[in-house]
Amino acid sequence: MNPPLAGLGVLITRPTAQAAGLRARIAELGGCPVLFPALDILPLDPAVSTQYDLAACDLAIFVSPSAVQFGLARSPSWPAGLPVAGLGQGTAAALRAGGVAAVLVPDTGADSEHLLALPQLQDMAGRHVCIFRGDGGRELLADTLRARGASVDYIPCYRRGLGSADPAPLRETWRRGGIQAVTVLSTQTLDNLFTLLGEDDAGLIRATPMFAPHARIIGHARDLGVASGMVTAPGEMGLVRGLVEYFAHG
Numbered sequence: 001m002n003p004p005l006a007g008l009g010v011l012i013t014r015p016t017a018q019a020a021g022l023r024a025r026i027a028e029l030g031g032c033p034v035l036f037p038a039l040d041i042l043p044l045d046p047a048v049s050t051q052y053d054l055a056a057c058d059l060a061i062f063v064s065p066s067a068v069q070f071g072l073a074r075s076p077s078w079p080a081g082l083p084v085a086g087l088g089q090g091t092a093a094a095l096r097a098g099g100v101a102a103v104l105v106p107d108t109g110a111d112s113e114h115l116l117a118l119p120q121l122q123d124m125a126g127r128h129v130c131i132f133r134g135d136g137g138r139e140l141l142a143d144t145l146r147a148r149g150a151s152v153d154y155i156p157c158y159r160r161g162l163g164s165a166d167p168a169p170l171r172e173t174w175r176r177g178g179i180q181a182v183t184v185l186s187t188q189t190l191d192n193l194f195t196l197l198g199e200d201d202a203g204l205i206r207a208t209p210m211f212a213p214h215a216r217i218i219g220h221a222r223d224l225g226v227a228s229g230m231v232t233a234p235g236e237m238g239l240v241r242g243l244v245e246y247f248a249h250g
Helices: 020-028 065-073 089-097 112-116 140-147 168-175 187-197 199-206 215-223 235-248
Strands: 009-012 032-035 039-043 059-062 084-086 128-134 151-162 181-183 210-212 229-231
Touching (some): 020 235, 039 187, 065 151, 089 235, 140 151, 187 215, 229 235
Parallel strands (some): 009 032, 128 151, 210 229
């Protein structure tokens, strides 16, 4: 019996440092992972980094594994007893690996909506929240916490950039029929993929089934003309399950 992704070329657009797990799992299932990091995660210039006082913080929220990586690096002595929350199990795992044992995280989902639904975040009157994130992003989390009575400070700790990989080999692989699926984990990554391939090859993206762990990403893909988009369960494992289910019935 063939493995479920036997011979299928699956494009991975995650930054290189975050792609190893997804790449390995696709290969284990017989797929041919093609790594093309359309998004780079870069440190902020220290000269423009935000100064902050964690001693005045009642809750620290990390929005991604990248926020954990760069945020904890800037805070070598994490205050004992400071409550910490993470968007999704991947972020929670990164926090635990970084030495933060107790993490408030939704059982399902990896977005602001699922975190905000937790009972611990309903009455926020008088609490000061620090949100570790990149340079920009959605405002829903901060806006909702403020509406619930909290004061909120952003702590930008990394920046997102256009991937620097040469797109020529990817174009050649795609044109030869070597890509049967695209995985994307953010709208910016998808925008970058279109930018890097250029309009001449945008049709390759639009004609290939796309998998993403959030309806917002797939909605953006459809706005860009992607014909077939599948919303999967959260995280890398959700992407893998979505790929397996789709091609099992394809």
